[in-house]
Amino acid sequence: MMFSKKLIAGAVTSVALAGMGFVSTEVAIPMAAQEARANNTWVNDYIRYNNIKPVQIQNQEGTFNRWFGYRGGVGRPEGVVIHETATPNVGAAQYAYAFNKNWPHLYTYVHAFADDKAILNIHNTDYGVWGAGPSANNRYIQIELCEVGTTDQFARSISNDAYYTAAKLIQYGLPFIPGKTVLSHHDVSNTFGDTNHVDPDGYFGAWSYDMNQFYDLVGKYYNNLKATGSVDGAAQPAPAPAPEPAKPNPNVTKGSIWADNPASYSVPLMAFRADGTAKLSNRGLGNKTPWATDQSRMYNGHKFYRVSTNEWVEDTYAKYTPANY
Incomplete structure (x- = not known):
């Protein structure tokens, strides 16, 4: 960019x-x-x-x-x-x-x-x-x-x-x-x-x-x-940086979604590239079907729920229910 x-x-x-x-x-x-x-x-x-x-x-x-x-x-x-x-x-x-x-x-x-x-x-x-x-x-x-x-x-x-x-x-x-x-x-x-x-x-x-x-x-x-270990070569080390945060995984969102797309015969799926951009998958979900989900992520103002390794359903077509523990 x-x-x-x-x-x-x-x-x-x-x-x-x-x-x-x-x-x-x-x-x-x-x-x-x-x-x-x-x-x-x-x-x-x-x-x-x-x-x-x-x-x-x-x-x-x-x-x-x-x-x-x-x-x-x-x-x-x-x-x-x-x-x-x-x-x-x-x-x-x-x-x-x-x-x-x-x-x-x-x-x-x-x-x-x-x-x-x-x-x-x-x-x-x-x-x-x-x-x-x-x-x-x-x-x-x-x-x-x-x-x-x-x-x-x-x-x-x-x-x-x-x-x-x-x-x-x-x-x-x-x-x-x-x-x-x-x-x-x-x-x-x-x-x-x-x-x-x-x-x-x-x-x-x-x-x-x-x-x-x-x-x-x-x-x-x-x-x-x-x-x-010191910027001036002295015995006392320079301040060490604090441990850097690890890359956070997408939000853990264990539960299920109810997939439905009233405007079409199937629910579209998205796949995310390594650079964070998304593309439309060549597969879809059947309307009015339940799916387990374990992660979510935000993209272009929408939350997406994962239903397989790299297939995600936009919140427009998903009603989420959290898992009961």
Whole structure:
């Protein structure tokens, strides 16, 4: 699916900013870091000078229900794509709320958000999302970096973003290869041509930062995490991510349905593809017949009841009775 920064930014602004105010306080930069800022190294130096550590990854399963594996299969991503949100001063939790509310009509979703205070994972990274066009969606984990307002906030958000990226590479046994296993959305646009987005280049540039410096930080975290379990190579490990929620099975709905289609001689059956879309089966059920069901799932505003391995009856033609226990 295509990813529209303008559309989702508008949705976030309307949903997440209503009635909220933001206060920014600039933090002084050490002299050495000010000098480094001229050649884009200042953020990584600032993180080191101030002993900034990333926060723990929080897993909160969102509403995205188009479960599909990557091109290599479920649990086989090929790397991580770095996005930025394009909306100033809106945090990870607010953005996650807006995505969960609006993805069905904006057709966009990502795995995670990072700001200066939180790393929020909202979709199991064993499965793909809709963030950067079909080629990237079938290959990569995708995280959005939230735009912040102060020097200190930016450095902390970069630390969190880099930690998530390094941790995911390690989780899936992937090597760290800049431009291949860690890419910007701009890299994805150049490689596949499915989108024309160039983030996070503009936002990074506004802070005198760039992807090369981000790669340096990811590489440092990646190597230290692999060697010691800590982003700085110290004896105390960095905060470990909480166990990621497993993909939920369709709702357990044990009981029976009464199948009937007054408009035809049979009740149509639907089959679901691996990407969550549906197709009409070449079989049907007889009218006014009972069928056992053990699962249900939502699709296009309707509930479907399973009556065989991959054959489902729409609620329009099904009267459900729960099982008695």
